[in-house]
Structure formats: C-alpha cells, structure tokens
Amino acid sequence: MTAVGIDAIEIWTGNLKLDLPGTFAPEKGEDPEKYTKGLGLNASSFPDSYEDIVTMGANAAHRLMERKGLEPDDIGRIDVATESAFDNSKPVSTYVAGCLEQVYGDDFHHANKGERKFACIAGTQSLDDAFNWIQAGRNRGRSALVIATDTALYARGDAGEATQGAGAVAMLISEDPDLVELSTEQGYGSADETDFLKPNQQFPSVDGKRSVQVYLARMREALEDFESVAGETHPDQFAYIPFHTPFPGMVRKAGMLVYRHMIRDTSIEDELAEEIGRQPRAEAFDDDEAFHDALREYMDALKDTETYQEWYEATIDPTLTLSREVGNWYTGSVHVARVSALKHGLENDLDLAGSKLLVGSYGSGAQAEGHAETIQDGWKDEIEALNIDEQLDARYDMSWDDYEEIHDVHNHDMDVDVEEFTAPESEFVFDGWGRMGERKYRYVE
C-alpha cells in the first residue's frame, strides 16, 4: 500500500487576542485561575473585522502552497471542514479557491471541492476522504488540500464564552508524506446525542456539562473500537496523544480516561496496586453507582501518582501548549494539538521519526475517532518552517471594550462597522458583499 499522509501543515491564527485571566476574568468577576488552571487557557484568538473563515483558511493554504512550491495544478481536491459556514449551498472551498486564484496565474477548475460537516471532527473526516481518494488511485499524482477553519464564537454570557477562538489549519495530503503517514488503524464511537448544536443559528446551543460526559463516553468507545483493529494499546506505544481540545481541562480528563484504559491488566497496573489498589471492575459491583464511586476514587488516586504524572507530562501536556494561547478552533483544534506536540519534540531535540501518534478527534452530536499515525523523516523541517509563535506574538491584545465591539462585528444578526485593530499585510481580507449576497475578498500586499 502506498504511504499517504500529511505532507505539510500551516496554521493561521485570527489577528486579535483576548487575555482571559487579565481582561475576561475581572469583567466576569471570576478568579483568573478558573481560566488558567481550571480550563487551562491563557488567551483566545479572534478575527479582526476584515477576517473570517475564508480569509484565515485561504491565508493558511497560501502560506502552505508557497512554502511547498505548489501551483494550482498540483492540487486535485480542496475540502473545507467548518462549523461556521455562512452559506447552505455554496461551499467555503469555492471561496478559498477564488482567493488563491487571485495570487496564482492559474486556476483550480479541475480540483474537486467540497465542505465537510460533523462539528469538530469534520477536519479529521476530510483527512480520511483525502487518504481514501489517493489510495483509490483517483488523484492522478496530485495532492489534496484540507482546510479546517472556524470562528468559534459563543453567545455573550454563555458558559462557553471563555473557550472561544478563531483560526485555520491547512494540510496537504500526499503520497510519500514528509510529516506523518496515516494508517488504516482507526476506531469510532458514534451516537445520536444532543450536547452541542447550531440548528440554523450562528451561536451554539450547548449543554456544557453534558458535552464533557458525551466527549468522554464516545472517546472510550472509539478507543475500544480502535483496539479491535490495532490490538491492545499501551501507554508507552505513542510518543504523543493529541486530542480534540475545546480547552485543555477537557483533555486532562481524556488523558486520564485513556491511561486508565490502557494500563488495565498490565504490569503498570500491578506496580501501582501497592500504592493505590487495582482498578475497580464493574462485575465486582451490584450497582452502577457504587462502581462509579469506586472508579472516581481510583482515578483521583491515580492522578496523583508519579507514574501517571510522568506519562501525562511527556505524552499529553505538550499537545496543549498552543491551545492555551488560542482557545477552541473547533475543526482545527485536534490538528493544532498535533502541531503543538511535534513542536515540543523539535524544541526538545527528540528523535521522533518512526514514532507513533494516537490522534483522538471528537465532534459534538456526537462522534469520536481514534487513529494511529507514524511520524516521518521530514517532520523536523516541516515543523521548523512554521511561524505560529511570531503570529501569536503579533496579535493585538484587546481591551474589554474592543472585545465587546469585535464580538458584535462578527455577530450575523448585527450590522456593526468598526475600524480594524490591525493592519493586514500579505494576506486575504474580506471586502464587502456582492449583489447576490456573496462575500467578496481581495489580497492585500
């Protein structure tokens, strides 16, 4: 089977920043540590008035194409994953292609374009589509461009307001990839759930506490399904486990869940037994409540063991560094987590080629998916080429008044015009509406 995977990746953050402990917490009358320690977030990225899902997606894709020396003819497929689309018919990928055609002499008329929807998991599903398209031999030597782009805004005052974010991830899926090879080892946990949805409305209806439980339940199912294909998993098997990261505190829970699952009936569980006992088994309990109480007690104890903490520091925590500074990017979030992990590898001079990642994606509604990837020889050059740190540093730090204004600007029900906070440079910008209600874009040198 041909090696197919992510050849290159680029991240584009919204140009504005909201400081959560410094600006958001005081206005909400909350302890700043609720954000930094509880949710695990320092800041959120926001789009300036001239930015949206198209500009961010096109900017990420443009940077990726330039860096890899690609022309439109090299791309046979453009899929955009988003839960922030503004049109129920015309896909965002057509707008992105239109933007890119402004800067390339050529066009994308022979590329298949589409849009994927299943909440935050749609980016990963688009990767799968691209993988299948290439493996089926339908790509004619060309690559696929997968773009995950969102403005993850919540209604003002919603509990999710602290977890907002905006940005795009562009990924090039090719044969003989430089970054990671995708595998056919994959498992799903999927059920009809009502945890987070947008029934033809811009801001989500969310049952926050329930959404956390649904995420964990589906993720456990996905891991079990993954094991039915790939065999039993072990904590030492994966260099990193990037999860969908709505906020790092969520991943703290997911990390504990997979670790407990992976150590069951292993020498790690045996070694820990002296310190904290063995994991409770459902069959040993007469009722569910007693079992779950025992499980909670075991997990509390497990969390404090050196064995768990060392594993978490090495395998999970490095996936969260970027998320702490940008918030939730919905479809892009798990792909930001992958980059964050590999960036950690680069900064710590780790020898990762040949190592495995277990990628845990999640979309509300709800579906989780776990799949394995193998890090490729070219990973260091790919990660070194990113400029995400510079982008983060260059963001304009909003005051509370700025934040209120920019939230209104991006609220589809409001008609607000404000001066931009930042000056666009070498990027696509929103340029007003056309006669049929379409959005227009132009490239600013």
Ligand code: CAA
């Ligand atoms: N110091 C330290 N920690 C503190 C603290 C303080 N002063 N104050 C609170 N905390 C901790 C809490 O103990 C809690 O941690 P645990 O869950 O580990 O106990 C954490 O901070 C959050 O506090 P609350 O639960 O009180 O926060 P909240 O009720 O205001 O909101 C939320 C939490 C419901 C998840 C909310 O952020 C939300 O609705 N978010 C949107 C939905 C979401 O992201 N769900 C995640 C799963 S669904 C998904 O993943 C899809 C998606 O992208 C949306």
